[in-house]
Amino acid sequence: MKIGILGAGGIARTMARTLNEMKDVKLYAVASRSQEKAYQFAAEFQAVKAYGSYEAMLQDKEVELVYIATPHSHHYTHMKLCLKYGKHVLCEKSFTQNAAQAQEVLKLAEQKGLLCTEAIWPRYMPMARVIRQILESGEIGAPAALSANLGYPIFGVERIRRPELAGGALLDIGVYVLTFASLFFGDDISRIDSSVVMADTGVDSQESITLTYRDGRIATLYCTAQALTDRQGVISGSEGFLVVENINNFQKADIYDHNRRLIRTVPCPPQITGYEYEVASAVKAIQEGKTECPEMPHSETLFIMRLMDSLRDQWGMKYPNE
Ligand SMILES: NC(=O)c1ccc[n+]([C@@H]2O[C@H](COP(=O)([O-])OP(=O)(O)OC[C@H]3O[C@@H](n4cnc5c(N)ncnc54)[C@H](OP(=O)(O)O)[C@@H]3O)[C@@H](O)[C@H]2O)c1
Incomplete structure (x- = not known):
């Protein structure tokens, strides 16, 4: 193609x-x-x-x-x-x-x-499926809480600083922590709480977001365009927890038991850059005559955009042409 x-x-x-x-x-x-x-x-x-x-x-x-x-x-x-x-x-x-x-x-x-599909690369990675299977297997018991962070000190970059380029941490980095929560905890959210730091240019430079799910699970997320973070995602269950290295480009998942003992590590399969999966999925969907990819259906793109709209509503933040 x-x-x-x-x-x-x-x-x-x-x-x-x-x-x-x-x-x-x-x-x-x-x-x-x-x-x-x-x-x-x-x-x-x-x-x-x-x-x-x-x-x-x-x-x-x-x-x-x-x-x-x-x-x-x-x-x-x-x-x-x-x-x-x-x-x-x-x-x-x-x-x-x-x-x-x-x-x-x-x-x-x-x-x-x-x-027409969104190039949000972790969605298409084989590790996303593997982590889902681990959670479904019950290895860490019933998942109840999740945390994820992502940060890069990139606020000096034009594209991030400027509101007219739809800059800010949320659209650039926050989308990944929301994706991590959505991938593994789904979308049945009953409450969204957040705290934001606005920069003098009128865009968000960092924020924390708490998502509460209707069934009582909770996700605590933060993202920042001001600092480097460990990029970890942690999913906690009744029998143990799972630590994902680099929620932006999955590296491995460490699984811990109820004594907080590391029981096994699941490595990420070898990859070119990690961007090949979204391309391969798009090509396959085109060959099958589809308008969306199964890893990132249109409904999911809309869900994440609506989530980000509601966060910006909480902050009173608009882009210049809105
Ligand atoms: N998936 C990932 O890991 C990842 C990583 C980084 C960025 N991204 C995403 O990729 C997109 C681009 O990010 P980037 O870091 O590649 O940005 P970038 O280096 O600034 O490149 C953006 C390009 O867009 C074009 N462009 C068109 N209108 C523009 C305008 N008014 N101002 C500036 N550039 C304009 C320019 O290309 P020409 O001059 O050639 O026309 C420019 O080189 C964003 O959506 C970002 O979120 C994704």
Whole structure:
């Protein structure tokens, strides 16, 4: 399958490297707002075509799937543009700025019969399934509490600082802690509590979030764009607990018994970068004529966007065009 990358920034480079190591997919084209940048990117990653505008790449009939790697503020417009040109879409997280935008885009994809899926990589990783199976096996008893954190000192980065790029910790980093909770505790939430630190630019720089589930389970999460954190996710059950190293890119899961003794470690299977799973899932869904991937159905993208909308409502935080 021929893939085009839209936006030649940081994550686009990692994706290009990933595609070049995958079988059955080809990094066919790259599009940048700058022709020079597109040429350089194409030369470095052996893309066949280099386009100096996004729309020019979308007019290329050979491009089948477009990977969108632009700031959050632009995902809505860029996805709509891709769908207009009949392209399947794999769009970076966070999917859009808000749930209303997500709903509109997903409706359009369904109307056109095109795949449109969110590139939130842990969802597609085999470790997500493995951890679910461990929980379902009862090895740690009945799971009751979960914690997860993620932080990088990236507040100086333009894309994170600026409200007009839909910056802030939530859409960039918070989406991963919410994903971790959603993956393993589901979505039947009865209460959302949070505390936020707002930066002088008008976006959130760090926050803590507590999700209480209708059946009495609880998830305590925090994310920060100001500091490095251990990236751990811990799931506690009546018979033991499970510690996941790096909720952003699963490394391993350590399982402890009721005496807090380590009983076994489940390593992450070998991978290229970890981004190959979302691509493989998107390709499979397209080949099967589906508009969504089973690992991240549209309903789940909408759920996470609504959760983030309600957190921003609690904080009184809006992006400039809302
Ligand atoms: N899955 C992950 O692990 C991961 C990691 C990092 C980022 N991301 C996600 O990937 C997306 C891009 O992040 P990034 O770190 O790659 O960002 P980045 O390095 O700033 O690149 C974004 C690219 O978007 C394009 N763009 C279009 N309009 C723009 C505008 N008005 N301002 C700035 N750039 C604009 C630019 O490409 P051209 O100049 O070539 O047009 C730019 O290079 C975000 O959604 C982010 O959340 C995901």
